[in-house]
Amino acid sequence: MYNYLDNVNSPKDIKNMNTKELDLLAKDIRKFLVRSVSNTGGHLASNLGVVELTLALHKVFDSPKDKFIWDVGHQAYVHKILTGRKDQFNTLRQFNGLSGFPKESESEHDTFDTGHSSTSISVGTGIACARDIKGEDFSVVSIIGDGSITGGMALEALNHLGYINTNMIVILNDNEMSIDENVGGMSKHLSSIIKNSTVNKIKDEVEKILNVAPGGNIISKTASKVKDSIKGKFSLQECALFDSLGVNYLGPIDGHNIDEIIKALEKAKMQDGPILLHVITKKGKGYKFAEEKPHKYHGVSKFDIKTGLKPSSTKSISAVVGDKLVDLATKDDKVVAITAAMPSGTGLNKFSEVYPNRYYDVGIAEQHAVTFSCGLAKAGMKPYFAVYSSFLQRAYDQIIHDMAITKKDVKLLIDRAGLVGNDGETHHGIFDLSYLNSIPNMVVMAPKDTKELELMMDLSLDIKGPMAIRYPRGNSYFVDRGSYKPIKLGEYEILNQGKDVLILAIGNMVKQAIDAIDILNEKNINPTLVNARFLKPIDENLISELLKNHKYVVTVEDNVITGGFGSRINKFLIDNKFDNNIVNMGIDDEFIHHGDVNTLYKQCKISSECIAEKVESLLR
Numbered sequence: 001m002y003n004y005l006d007n008v009n010s011p012k013d014i015k016n017m018n019t020k021e022l023d024l025l026a027k028d029i030r031k032f033l034v035r036s037v038s039n040t041g042g043h044l045a046s047n048l049g050v051v052e053l054t055l056a057l058h059k060v061f062d063s064p065k066d067k068f069i070w071d072v073g074h075q076a077y078v079h080k081i082l083t084g085r086k087d088q089f090n091t092l093r094q095f096n097g098l099s100g101f102p103k104e105s106e107s108e109h110d111t112f113d114t115g116h117s118s119t120s121i122s123v124g125t126g127i128a129c130a131r132d133i134k135g136e137d138f139s140v141v142s143i144i145g146d147g148s149i150t151g152g153m154a155l156e157a158l159n160h161l162g163y164i165n166t167n168m169i170v171i172l173n174d175n176e177m178s179i180d181e182n183v184g185g186m187s188k189h190l191s192s193i194i195k196n197s198t199v200n201k202i203k204d205e206v207e208k209i210l211n212v213a214p215g216g217n218i219i220s221k222t223a224s225k226v227k228d229s230i231k232g233k234f235s236l237q238e239c240a241l242f243d244s245l246g247v248n249y250l251g252p253i254d255g256h257n258i259d260e261i262i263k264a265l266e267k268a269k270m271q272d273g274p275i276l277l278h279v280i281t282k283k284g285k286g287y288k289f290a291e292e293k294p295h296k297y298h299g300v301s302k303f304d305i306k307t308g309l310k311p312s313s314t315k316s317i318s319a320v321v322g323d324k325l326v327d328l329a330t331k332d333d334k335v336v337a338i339t340a341a342m343p344s345g346t347g348l349n350k351f352s353e354v355y356p357n358r359y360y361d362v363g364i365a366e367q368h369a370v371t372f373s374c375g376l377a378k379a380g381m382k383p384y385f386a387v388y389s390s391f392l393q394r395a396y397d398q399i400i401h402d403m404a405i406t407k408k409d410v411k412l413l414i415d416r417a418g419l420v421g422n423d424g425e426t427h428h429g430i431f432d433l434s435y436l437n438s439i440p441n442m443v444v445m446a447p448k449d450t451k452e453l454e455l456m457m458d459l460s461l462d463i464k465g466p467m468a469i470r471y472p473r474g475n476s477y478f479v480d481r482g483s484y485k486p487i488k489l490g491e492y493e494i495l496n497q498g499k500d501v502l503i504l505a506i507g508n509m510v511k512q513a514i515d516a517i518d519i520l521n522e523k524n525i526n527p528t529l530v531n532a533r534f535l536k537p538i539d540e541n542l543i544s545e546l547l548k549n550h551k552y553v554v555t556v557e558d559n560v561i562t563g564g565f566g567s568r569i570n571k572f573l574i575d576n577k578f579d580n581n582i583v584n585m586g587i588d589d590e591f592i593h594h595g596d597v598n599t600l601y602k603q604c605k606i607s608s609e610c611i612a613e614k615v616e617s618l619l620r
Helices: 020-042 051-060 077-091 119-135 152-166 185-195 197-212 217-234 236-242 258-270 288-292 317-331 349-352 366-378 389-404 432-437 450-460 509-521 540-546 565-575 597-603 610-620
Strands: 065-071 142-143 168-174 250-252 274-280 335-339 359-362 382-388 411-415 443-447 469-471 493-496 499-505 528-533 534-538 552-560 582-588
Touching: 020 077, 020 258, 051 077, 051 142, 051 168, 051 258, 065 119, 119 142, 119 152, 119 168, 119 610, 142 540, 152 168, 152 274, 152 382, 168 258, 250 258, 250 349, 317 335, 317 349, 317 382, 317 411, 317 450, 335 366, 349 359, 349 411, 366 382, 366 389, 382 389, 382 582, 389 411, 432 443, 432 469, 432 534, 432 552, 432 565, 450 469, 493 509, 499 509, 499 610, 509 552, 509 610, 528 540, 534 565, 540 565, 552 565, 552 610, 565 582, 582 610, 597 610
Parallel strands: 065 142, 142 168, 168 274, 250 274, 335 359, 335 382, 382 411, 411 469, 443 469, 499 528, 499 552, 552 582
Antiparallel strands: 443 534, 493 528
């Protein structure tokens, strides 16, 4: 099917290919990527953009002896294809199949597990230092995107790398995109470098001319002075940042010119000290729809190759949040929206258009986002920070130190909470109930469905102090049980009045519990079901009343059991000397791999069937 790709099963197979053959192989790989991802879903645009760069890396270096560390890792599909895994791509991101990110357990060519941004330079620096201590000889290459390098951790690592001056290469893959368009000072700085790229070409030409002329060392010194003069006159500002950190800047390089990339990598490989190689790529290259709308093809579900992605007929939960936040901002001119480089992912696009003067994209900087929100709150605004659950983990200290201790009026809108599916361990939001549960002064709620989510956002305007609403990934949905009247702080609702067994379900697990009740009713078992929509505060009066008439209590959450919702209910029973038998259902002490959400519910034993089985076993 593929003239060149069919003959490539390991990096060794491309070592003897010439530039023309590699270009043809790149075309094969793009066709393969589009066909494969259209069937499985996955990260498409980012991988289409790094085809030539990845080929050049494996041409110049020798993996796994030389170490490649992919930042985030969603752009490592080409690397996986070249390292013997192309025949497994039909299992990509499927249960028990290939991971969508690098995994040490999957291949010796995957140096380090990744999934979150801005980590690769830190990892690479650590590996390089260990190499130096042990007296080993291999290259270390960290590949980081232009969006990820804005993260504070990446800048901290660059600062350290330049100071210790060890041999290491950082490849900056610059496509002017993370998921959405990049923002901030670093983005502007990189753009200015690209605009002044002719300066670098002049420098290279001057070096070539002077170094081939007769004169030996005198000419070499002259070449260096002339180059420095050009740098000082034309691009001092552009190079100053990386030079001041002690990292030698090379570039920018055309990321789709294999010959140019290979030469640049060979040059970087021969130089001593840390090198930053600036490579310009086009996100989505080679597939028309992805080139035109790269943000739409960052992470995709299955699609038709000829027609591209079809617009969803159902509104996403994130979009509902974005629309509701616009509504709140219309009612209250103090409402401000904040995102950390995820306006489309968190549904804030519309807000940015309607209220641009009250909207802030801070880049990949969750720690800054929380403390920035605290500053806004201190000055009398009502900031709403919309963020993925797994990314909010990065700002744990800021939530405690800047938000909770002084009771700042900041609202956290926690998207992708619970099991998110195909992205796996690094993206599941299964720790937020536990770490928020442990922080004093927090109000934490989780809705049973999208309508209740909107009611909680209405309530949030009246809550003073730190507050969080966590909700799952996916399309808008309604369970059609219970009432939809305005919610009172800490108030639970009974969705089914039964006997013997009391089920307390929170957030997305309410739907699973409702389905479990339907299964049990067919067996003449009728438990009481409560929508426990608040982690903090809990509805002590209602729980106390129900515990009098129910011998067994089952708590259900899509969060780790340790420290989560069930733990809070356990403490309440102990503190008030209730002797009911209680069982906590949630995620055990383990990391959950990738796969379809419903499959993962069954694996974690929190599906409707598993809840029903647990209730049956208690009654036996």
